[in-house]
Amino acid sequence: MELPEPGEVINYSYLWRYEFEQGRDEGVKDRPVAVVVVVQAADGIHKVLVVPMTTTRPGRDQIAIEVPDAVRRQLGLKAAHSWIVVSEWNEFSWPGFDIRPITKKSGEISYGALPAGLFRRVRDAIVAGAAGRPVNRDL
Template sequence: MIAREEVDGNTELLVVPVTTQPPPRPDDAFEIPARVKAHLGLDAERCWIMVTELNRFRWPGPDIRPIERGEDRTPFYGFIPQPLFDTVLAAVVERAAVKQVKVTRRSE
């Protein structure tokens, strides 16, 4: 999540998508290191954080997909290391400044 906003009494989040699809151009995304993927509970498959796309959705809403964490179900995968977050955020801000970020509304 890179931003949170109250809109008409609802909380909306702006998140960068994580995908297993290689980016069209290498500088469109950052590959998630294996150690970070393990910490988040992701599988070993390569995955990337896209910096040219953002998803906007209502919280909580129909787009939330909880995961199993022991005996609990939670929508929280965990935190990425601050240096990686800062790098991703800076890249998104840089791309947004030149209108190279597509925002997709996920919640209806």
């Protein structure tokens, strides 16, 4: 499986922080996630950091960026609104067990890529809120 690129949106079983704190070790629902960083560790394994996309309006404890209509259409997302939550993320070794094929795309895992400007906003928001809530899926 090819390595994803930063800004790419893939289908993934995202584990929300609150689910992790409740003792779950797998996400309840597959969803689009934006790849933020891909790094190669000293052991040669690639680590991927992803942030979730959701159709649920963000809560007061979440920092999120709304996805513009044109981007939602480009990615093939059908909901009226979507947000990229930047106040938490999952980190996992590539390829991870929680990567899922997109139902309507013949086994593909990628929806496409975020436009460069939107990706920069996501990346900058994560850096600005460096005290986010990561969930390491390799533990």
